[in-house]
Amino acid sequence: MKLLGKIVLRQLWARRGLNAIAAVGVLLGVLTLVAISGIMDGAGEKFFSTILQVSPHIVVRAERLDSATTPRPAGFEGPSAIAYVTATGGDPRRRIQRPVEMADAIEKLEGVVAASPFAVGTGIVASSSKTRPVELRGVDFARQDRVTPLHGYVVSGSYASLAATPDSALIGTLIAADLGVKVGDRITCVARGQTASLRVAAVFETTINAVDKGRLYVNLRQAQSLLRRGDGIDGIDGIEIRVGDPTHAPEITTRIERVFGYDAESWQQVNANFLGLLAQQGFVVNLVIGALLAVGGFGILAVQIMIVGQKRRDIAILRSVGFRRADILQIFLAQGVAIAFVGSLFGSLFGHFALVWLRTVKAGGGGGTIFRAEFMPIQETWQTYLSAAAFSLVVGALASLLPAWRASRVDPIDVLRGQL
Amino acid sequence: MTQSPVIEARDVVRELGTTVKQRVVDGVSLDIAEGDFVSLTGASGSGKSTLLYLLGVLDRPTSGTVTVAGTDVSALSDDARARFRSENIGYVFQFHFLLPEFTALENVVLPLLRRGGIRDSEANARGLEALTALELGHLSARLPDQLSGGQQQRVAIARALAGRPRVLLADEPTGALDSASGEIVMQIFERLWGEGMTLVMVTHDSRFARRAPREISLKDGRIVETRSHDPR
Ligand SMILES: Nc1ncnc2c1ncn2[C@@H]1O[C@H](COP(=O)(O)OP(=O)(O)O)[C@@H](O)[C@H]1O
Ligand SMILES: [Mg+2]
Numbered sequence: 001m002k003l004l005g006k007i008v009l010r011q012l013w014a015r016r017g018l019n020a021i022a023a024v025g026v027l028l029g030v031l032t033l034v035a036i037s038g039i040m041d042g043a044g045e046k047f048f049s050t051i052l053q054v055s056p057h058i059v060v061r062a063e064r065l066d067s068a069t070t071p072r073p074a075g076f077e078g079p080s081a082i083a084y085v086t087a088t089g090g091d092p093r094r095r096i097q098r099p100v101e102m103a104d105a106i107e108k109l110e111g112v113v114a115a116s117p118f119a120v121g122t123g124i125v126a127s128s129s130k131t132r133p134v135e136l137r138g139v140d141f142a143r144q145d146r147v148t149p150l151h152g153y154v155v156s157g158s159y160a161s162l163a164a165t166p167d168s169a170l171i172g173t174l175i176a177a178d179l180g181v182k183v184g185d186r187i188t189c190v191a192r193g194q195t196a197s198l199r200v201a202a203v204f205e206t207t208i209n210a211v212d213k214g215r216l217y218v219n220l221r222q223a224q225s226l227l228r229r230g231d232g233i234d235g236i237d238g239i240e241i242r243v244g245d246p247t248h249a250p251e252i253t254t255r256i257e258r259v260f261g262y263d264a265e266s267w268q269q270v271n272a273n274f275l276g277l278l279a280q281q282g283f284v285v286n287l288v289i290g291a292l293l294a295v296g297g298f299g300i301l302a303v304q305i306m307i308v309g310q311k312r313r314d315i316a317i318l319r320s321v322g323f324r325r326a327d328i329l330q331i332f333l334a335q336g337v338a339i340a341f342v343g344s345l346f347g348s349l350f351g352h353f354a355l356v357w358l359r360t361v362k363a364g365g366g367g368g369t370i371f372r373a374e375f376m377p378i379q380e381t382w383q384t385y386l387s388a389a390a391f392s393l394v395v396g397a398l399a400s401l402l403p404a405w406r407a408s409r410v411d412p413i414d415v416l417r418g419q420l
Numbered sequence: 421m422t423q424s425p426v427i428e429a430r431d432v433v434r435e436l437g438t439t440v441k442q443r444v445v446d447g448v449s450l451d452i453a454e455g456d457f458v459s460l461t462g463a464s465g466s467g468k469s470t471l472l473y474l475l476g477v478l479d480r481p482t483s484g485t486v487t488v489a490g491t492d493v494s495a496l497s498d499d500a501r502a503r504f505r506s507e508n509i510g511y512v513f514q515f516h517f518l519l520p521e522f523t524a525l526e527n528v529v530l531p532l533l534r535r536g537g538i539r540d541s542e543a544n545a546r547g548l549e550a551l552t553a554l555e556l557g558h559l560s561a562r563l564p565d566q567l568s569g570g571q572q573q574r575v576a577i578a579r580a581l582a583g584r585p586r587v588l589l590a591d592e593p594t595g596a597l598d599s600a601s602g603e604i605v606m607q608i609f610e611r612l613w614g615e616g617m618t619l620v621m622v623t624h625d626s627r628f629a630r631r632a633p634r635e636i637s638l639k640d641g642r643i644v645e646t647r648s649h650d651p652r
Binding site: 003007010011013014313314316317318319320321322323324325326327412413416417 | 469473478479498499502503505506507511513517518519520521522530531533534535579583591
């Protein structure tokens with residue numbers, strides 16, 4: 001209502017100093033919320049946007065599921081999957097049958113972009129002076145790049161040259177630095193007692209520490225011989241898969257398990273610990289921010305109670321000239337909400353400025369032990385601002401509920417008598 | 421005059437106090453006819469203000485009935501009473517009671533706007549008219565604390581009149597004013613009466629009380645004397 005709005009604004013302005021103090025409480029809460037959300041979302045976004053480029057969205061392991069869940073094509077999976085399952089279905093052996101054909105069949109599933117078979121094992125790499133443990137990964141470099149486009153992360157050497165020579169190796173910058181090697185240098189790889197001499201053909205940098213320090217990529221054939229695997233049937237440990245929309249990976253994983261009968265894992269399952277940790281951290285942070293905003297609410301409550309006390313006379317006037325109890329209630333509720341609104345507006349503004357400034361801060365290690373970044377990764381989402389605004393308005397309304405109710409109960413006669 | 425009275429009080433009793441009940445108004449019956457000018461007098465604590473609140477639909481009697489403009493107001497809900505007040509009754513209190521954040525004109529217009537059914541421009545015109553009638557037109561944009569006590573009280577009278585009430589109730593309207601300002605307020609009341617307004621004025625100043633044609637004296641919540649004066 002226009003008239004009540006006018007009264008609200010006038011009264012707010014008349015007590016602007018006091019109201020500003022109350023608004024600052026909300027401001028600080030919102031500022032903290034925006035800044036912390038920006039930092040946490042930024043770190044999460046940075047980690048997962050990289051991980052989803054350099055690690056598969058789904059991994060199918062060469063492990064048959066329980067025979068109780070005998071694989072059966074669900075009917076809608078397309079002729080390719082049916083053909084594959086029909087050809088290999090009853091085989092009791094654990095290893096993946098005809099991995100290339102299976103990868104081809106998986107690629108035809110809806111939502112799947114690419115699939116590539118791999119072999120994996122642990123190994124040791126050594127330069128002339130140092131040794132490091134690594135995860136030895138054998139891949140078809142051309143095919144693998146469609147699943148995990150590592151070529152984009154190559155900082156020296158050439159990805160395309162990897163497939164050209166059987167002894168080429170692709171390593172991360174952290175191993176290269178640890179071993180003191182560069183592109184063109186030779187390294188030795190030891191696995192299951194076998195030794196191979198490899199040539200560093202390319203070095204990549206994902207900025208995810210575990211990846212840059214842990215992975216050694218070689219041609220599939222090379223890995224199979226180092227890990228004493230046969231080629232073809234027995235030489236594959238699984239199939240890595242890229243999907244169109246990573247958020248749908250769990251459903252596609254279930255479908256693959258049902259159709260092919262092999263154990264599969266989505267990136268969400270692989271990173272469950274980390275995701276759980278993030279969720280827990282987010283919960284705690286929300287709790288703290290909620291408490292901060294509640295403190296802001298108490299600021300509004302205190303100021304409103306004070307103002308209602310001082311305004312008893314004015315309330316009595318309004319009531320005696322025809323304003324209803326509900327009008328008075330609305331006036332003071334609106335004042336509390338308005339204070340919270342102004343607080344959240346400036347909190348959002350300052351929070352935004354804080355994030356703009358944080359983006360320019362050189363990150364000393366960024367995500368600590370998880371990733372490296374030159375600048376602190378920051379992610380701003382409208383959801384953060386929206387929830388900050390919504391939450392503060394609710395806090396403002398709740399905080400002014402009691403004072404507004406008390407204001408509406410003021411009896412003009414009591415005030416008039418007190419004045420005589 | 422055969423018209424029914426604007427205010428009709430019958431055996432009105434008002435008890436106050438939480439532990440010890442005190443009959444502050446004790447069986448008052450009176451009629452206030454259209455165009456009356458009544459002064460209520462009595463010692464401090466005799467129940468003048470309490471009676472005025474009852475007649476003005478601010479308070480409810482413990483027993484008895486109050487009828488204003490033909491409506492039994494004791495039967496009305498709280499909100500209906502608020503609306504009834506804004507449509508029928510104008511108040512002036514001892515202290516001016518203006519909202520400090522609003523200009524003189526805004527203070528006058530606020531009740532009109534709350535009542536609704538009137539355009540802002542029309543309300544403003546009526547407010548300004550009321551202020552001008554009290555020779556305050558040139559001060560309409562001032563805030564209350566930029567006005568003298570007498571001017572503030574005149575703004576309060578303008579606010580009471582802008583709603584074109586059936587009756588104007590005043591509780592010691594001159595009590596907080598110096599004698600010159602008090603005299604101005606008194607002359608305003610006399611002029612309003614001359615124009616046909618119905619007025620009830622509480623006062624303890626016998627010189628002012630005598631200027632109303634009818635003076636009702638209270639003692640311990642009862643009417644002890646009704647006197648007629650020659651209006652000048
Ligand atoms: N809230 C109350 N509770 C009990 N007694 C009250 C209350 N308010 C006023 N009174 C008493 O009512 C009596 C009349 O008060 P009032 O109507 O203000 O008298 P007047 O206006 O004639 O001075 C006084 O004796 C006063 O003490
Ligand atoms: Mg009194």
